Amino acid sequence: MSLRHALLGLLSERPASGYDLLKRFETSLANVWPATQSQMYTELSKLADSGLISVTAQGPRGRKEYTLTDEGLAELRHWLTETKPQRNTRNDILLRVFFLNAITPDQARSYLTELMKLSEQEHEGLRRLADSIDWGDDPLSVNGKIALEYGLRFNAMRREWAAWATDQIRQ
Amino acid sequence: MSLRHALLGLLSERPASGYDLLKRFETSLANVWPATQSQMYTELSKLADSGLISVTAQGPRGRKEYTLTDEGLAELRHWLTETKPQRNTRNDILLRVFFLNAITPDQARSYLTELMKLSEQEHEGLRRLADSIDWGDDPLSVNGKIALEYGLRFNAMRREWAAWATDQIRQ
DNA sequence: TTGGTCATGTAATTCGTTACATGATTGA
DNA sequence: TCAATCATGTAACGAATTACATGACCAA
Numbered sequence: 001m002s003l004r005h006a007l008l009g010l011l012s013e014r015p016a017s018g019y020d021l022l023k024r025f026e027t028s029l030a031n032v033w034p035a036t037q038s039q040m041y042t043e044l045s046k047l048a049d050s051g052l053i054s055v056t057a058q059g060p061r062g063r064k065e066y067t068l069t070d071e072g073l074a075e076l077r078h079w080l081t082e083t084k085p086q087r088n089t090r091n092d093i094l095l096r097v098f099f100l101n102a103i104t105p106d107q108a109r110s111y112l113t114e115l116m117k118l119s120e121q122e123h124e125g126l127r128r129l130a131d132s133i134d135w136g137d138d139p140l141s142v143n144g145k146i147a148l149e150y151g152l153r154f155n156a157m158r159r160e161w162a163a164w165a166t167d168q169i170r171q
Numbered sequence: 172m173s174l175r176h177a178l179l180g181l182l183s184e185r186p187a188s189g190y191d192l193l194k195r196f197e198t199s200l201a202n203v204w205p206a207t208q209s210q211m212y213t214e215l216s217k218l219a220d221s222g223l224i225s226v227t228a229q230g231p232r233g234r235k236e237y238t239l240t241d242e243g244l245a246e247l248r249h250w251l252t253e254t255k256p257q258r259n260t261r262n263d264i265l266l267r268v269f270f271l272n273a274i275t276p277d278q279a280r281s282y283l284t285e286l287m288k289l290s291e292q293e294h295e296g297l298r299r300l301a302d303s304i305d306w307g308d309d310p311l312s313v314n315g316k317i318a319l320e321y322g323l324r325f326n327a328m329r330r331e332w333a334a335w336a337t338d339q340i341r342q
Numbered sequence: 343t344t345g346g347t348c349a350t351g352t353a354a355t356t357c358g359t360t361a362c363a364t365g366a367t368t369g370a
Numbered sequence: 371t372c373a374a375t376c377a378t379g380t381a382a383c384g385a386a387t388t389a390c391a392t393g394a395c396c397a398a
Contacts, residue, residue, distance in 0.1 A: 001384080001385075002261070002263055002266055003385085003386090005266070005270075006266055009266075009269060009270035009273065012270065012273045017348095017349075017350095018349075018350070018351095019348060019349050019350080022349095028269070029266070029269065031260075031262075032260075032261070032262040032265045032266045032269070033261055033262070033266050034259045034261070034386095035386085036386070036387065036388080037350090037351095038351085038352085038386085038387075038388080038389090039385080039386060039387080041349095041350060041351060041352095042351085042352090045351090059348095059349090060348085060349090060394070060395065061348060061349045061350080061393080061394045061395060062349060062350060062351095062393090062394080063348080063349060063350085064349090064350085073273070076270065076273055077273060077274055079267075080267055080270060080271070080273060080274050080278070080282065081274055081278050081282070085263045085264045085267060086263075087261065087262070087263030087264070088205045089202075089203075089262075090173075090203070090204055090205065090258065091202075091203045091204070091258075091260075092173055092256045092257075092258030093256045093258070094203045094318055094321055095173055095176070095177055095180075095200070095203045095204050096250075096251055096256060097314055097317055097318045097321070098180060098199070098200065098203070098314055098315070098318060099176075099180035099183065099247065099251060099314070100251070100310075100314050100317075101310035101311060101313075101314060102180065102183045102244070102247055102248060102251060103248055103251050103252055107251070107252050111251065111252070139271075139272035140272060142272075142339055142340065143268055143269055143270070143271050143272055144269070145339070146268055146271075146336045146339055147265055147268045147269060149332065149335070149336070150265055150268070150332050150336075153328050153331070153332050154325075154328065157324050157325065157328040158321075160324070161320065161321050161324050164320070165317045165320070165321075168313055168316070168317055169313065172356080172357075174357085174358090188376095188377075188378095189377075189378070189379095190376060190377050190378080193377095205358095206358085207358070207359060207360080208378090208379095209358085209359075209360080209361090209379085209380085210357080210358060210359080212377095212378060212379060212380095213379090213380090216379090230376095230377090231366070231367065231368095231376085231377090232365080232366045232367065232376060232377045232378080233365090233366080233377060233378060233379095234376080234377060234378085235377090235378085
């Protein structure tokens with residue numbers, strides 16, 4: 001249940017409405033924790049009910065601005081320092097690799113070269129994103145850079161792996 | 172819904188009972204697609220209902236042996252060749268990185284060094300697994316080796332990244 | 343005045359986890 | 371005979387996805 005913590009994390013930077021948070025998920029967080037509009041509004045209601053956030057302002061069109069409470073900040077810190085990131089990592093891409101013998105070697109190689117292309121595209125996308133951001137020296141920029149660097153290294157690794165793997169499959 | 176395809180994939184190698192499949196999930200597939208006993212029996216019933224697999228033998232203790240049907244094989248191949256692996260990849264570990272400014276630099280560095288250790292341990296575990304397996308030249312071994320190589324490279328990459336990231340965080 | 347964006351919610355369904363529940367077979 | 375393993379299932383709940391539903395505000 002990390003959506004909860006993702007929302008607390010975003011609200012720890014500044015107060016925001018559900019709509020604001022939705023936009024920020026679409027941009028910065030979409031790559032690590034996708035969430036739908038539906039899920040977010042539901043979770044925000046629950047968080048408000050349990051006192052981890054509270055409505056501190058109301059705007060036009062029924063806009064509700066949420067602010068992190070002291071309990072919410074404590075919960076966020078607890079999550080960051082005391083709990084193990086043990087998310088079981090389902091991997092659709094790798095799962096298919098196990099069953100490549102159900103198709104022809106040509107098809108299998110084609111699957112792997114597609115993965116190479118995908119990795120290159122994602123790498124390029126991240127590189128462009130990095131260029132477009134005006135990085136400062138502040139803590140938020142540092143974290144963003146660290147996360148982005150992960151993406152770059154990950155895609156480079158995956159590209160090399162897919163190239164190597166293609167070579168392993170023979171007629 | 173890839174559990175469905177994981178089961179079809181395993182059954183494409185040879186017929187098996189729910190219990191057999193459960194064991195094979197625990198060993199080979201646990202790292203890429205964890206599933207519970209409960210989920211598997213439910214999914215097997217659904218697959219049988221939809222005609223993708225069928226019960227071809229009954230054993231002691233109510234054991235049911237399932238075999239892949241022609242429709243099932245077709246569905247497996249369709250999944251492998253026609254559908255894009257677009258699984259949105261939730262990443263618990265990276266999500267936390269975004270919020271490291273909510274804790275002290277010391278705590279943040281501690282989180283990242285833990286990640287280094289974790290990657291080293293997983294790398295070592297996979298290396299031992301590779302040693303323990305009697306690899307042949309058959310297609311199944313090739314696929315297993317490819318998947319394993321991914322794990323090794325991934326953990327090496329993550330270790331280096333975490334080391335680099337630790338260094339980025341200053342007082 | 344009208345189209346785009348802001349803004350929030352509910353309902354239905356599926357997927358995944360945890361817990362509960364039962365019982366047959368086999369080998370030491 | 372008894373413990374371990376084999377073997378299958380259901381129930382309750384939570385998390386995630388898709389679709390539905392509504393309406394206010396603002397700028398051109």
